[in-house]
Amino acid sequence: MTASTETLHLQHADHQAHADAHGWRRWLYATNHKDIGTLYLWFSFSMFMLGGTMALGIRAELFQPGLQFWHPEFFNQLTTLHGIIMVFGAIMPAFTGLANWMLPLMLGAPDMAFARMNNWSFWLLPPAAALLVISLFVPGGAPAGGWTLYPPLSIQAGMGMDLAIFAIHLLGLSSIMGSINIVTTVLNMRAPGMTLLKMPMFAWTSLVTAYLLIAVAPVLAGAVTMLLTDRHFGTHFFKAAGGGDPVLFQHIFWFFGHPEVYIMALPAFGIVSQILPTFARKPLFGYVSMVYAVCSIAILSFMVWAHHMFAVGLPATAQLFFMFMTMLIAVPTGVKVFNWIATMWQGEMTFETPMLFAIGFVCLFTVGGFSGLVLSIAPIDIQMTDTYYVVAHFHYVLVAGALFSLFGATYYWLPKWTGQMYNEKLGKLHFWWSMIWFNVTFFPMHFLGLAGMPRRIPDYPLQFTDFNSVASVGAFCFGLGQLLFLYNVINTIRGGAGRAPARPWEGAHTLEWEVASPAPHHTWEMPPDEALVKKGLRAQLLDQDHE
């Protein structure tokens, strides 16, 4: 007891020393989970702007048939970098940033488990992003083979591909370290009385996501390393002429790639499961079944990878197996949607911006789930794969899914981060603007795909003109609207709509709302006492032993 108090004091002194760091040192040497979370979030937002600008470059070229702006090769570089940057630079770091900021607060822990590793896992990201950007300016240009990097096309590419491979190595390392931190923090640093089945859903989804990343990030690293040696050291993993097989890469890539889809979706589920109960002023419905659903989705995600490869020419039995397994994912996903709706049912709902984004998420993620169900049917997938239908599908899941949840999370926790309230009117405008133009951009892509328009082409036959023009107009409006969000966040930091109380949301009961707003640099240096944990849990979960 004395020993542990002593340790606590020592840690305390140590922390104070760090708190003194100012200017660039505060950020470069950051070990505080809140500082690192902030770094992650700003990094991810800048990557979002960069990847978004590339998307607008793509949509500008596709506004009309014919080549207007770009050489086809540069167009391919844009689609490739847009994909890599959005997946690895924007969405994934944003969730890691949220986990960094919020998990210790929500679990009653003083910080993440490995503070210095946390620093390194963030600071690997900027060099990785720099490599990707530099690749645009080297001979041969940036990688242009799609974010999936299929060989032999990626073996043909110039040195931009090597830079991308190293960037992916760095991003993978960063993800693995971030994940180790999350797993350790969640498993070992929860407040007394908070058992695994009592912790907030966001902690659950972060935990499961971290396990997925630890499992598959090395697989991706292996795949791109094999590409690298095929390119420069005469191996023939993917070269048929030397006895290799180009399709082998696809199996390895998608063994990573499909769990990756859930790495970008599960934390979103967690966020929505925090926001909906708060604004419905009701506990989350079916908490335990939600946990089971997250775990079964994670497990199933390892058994469906070849549904990305139905046109490769798999044997019939493989087509059938992967089709059935893929369809099966609809069951736990459906359970989640039903539980969210049951959470809203008979609630006492108010519709602040986070709630709007959460409901928007449920609506559009469900649409993306439906198109996913259509795609799971192998014969239909053969028609749709590599067409705009797939582009529509994954943007429903990743933009209206992952990104909307991130916007919701930002508005939800911004008062806690800054101590100020954001401008609610502007937030609502941002939601409706995004909601409308998102659908104008991506819904017509379903039609394009059904009619047979291939993806990743800079120019298209005339019958695809109308919907492409609509999508391009939608994309520019959607993109410009994101400046509203940036303005609102900066404005909030500078004072916003006034000071935020510790608990700005009436229905919020998790532990992060027990500390002041803005959250002090160090929180929960002493774990919250069991009564406090219980109080929050009672309101949030109404667990079995409620009186």
Place this chain on the structure above:
Amino acid sequence: MRAMRTLAALACSLALRGVAASDSRISFQTPQTLIAQDIVDLHTWIMVIIIVIFVAVFGVMFYAVFRHRKSLGHKARPFHENTTVEVLWTVIPALILAVMAWPAAKVVLAQKDSRGATITIKATGYQWFWGYDYVDYGFGYKSKLATPRKQIDNAQDKDPHYLLEVDEPLVVPVGQKVRILTTSNDVIHSWAMPAFGVKQDAIPGFIRDTWFKAEREGTFRGQCSELCGQDHGFMPIVVKVVSAAKFQDYVSQKQAAAKASADDPNKIWAMADLVARGQKVYEANCQACHQANGMGSGPFPALVNSKIATGPVQGHLSIVLHGKSAMPAWQGLSDTEIAAVITYERNHFNHVGDILQPKDVKLARK
């Protein structure tokens, strides 16, 4: 339903272009094979189920959104679990999935059954065109984009079949099972014909197969469907379905032509002839990157005064045959074509260089 589709397409085109005429489709191309029809039916069936679920789920949700709100004075009822409904909404969706899986599995098996084909054609993907070999009849040809460059650069009005027209389509007989073997010369391509319900990747070093039986005569159009480099969007697939009699005529004509026009790789060419032939090869294969004036563009280097085009001919030949980073290997061109294009590049653009004969190319390939 049809009226709604038309309305939707109309509204979109009106909003943007101020014209009502539009070829936009919001669903599949008209199916031309039984498999394609099966796929459309399967899709319709699944969409019916989805729409029912969609209406039910969104109905409940929006009922709650509109009624169970604080501003109407609604009080939260803090229930939070119910094992019965959890079991129900796990089991019922599983049953619905089974109802979808059964007809889907039948189509998978039918699609995979390529036995009993009367004609076999090998489709080879090249960067960036298709090659067809009628393996039963001993002839083959390349099928390249026929849309003029000027239309792509917006210097000329676009044809109705812009980017969907080729110099030589694939010709097949109606009502017969045609087996397509796909492979590739360089990177992965995908041979896709939406109206037939066919999409099969073409993988270098491997042969995959697919099949179709077209029910109607006509010309049908598709595009390469796997990213294969810069001109991925410019290698369409056109299939002309003709009567059995016309197909026989076509085959005999092709066989005769193949005999007559085969280039003799041992022929010794005169400079002027080889340069003239080389210009055609250049326009068809090289111009897209290196440009008509040989100045290159973006990441693609200029040929004019380049070390390769003015240096030793062996280096020039090697890069054309084997490629280098973004430059593909042009093994798919004939010895004569390669000799011609190299001679052209070395004696055009104000270059004065040597002549390369086809037999030297033949030698270098070994």
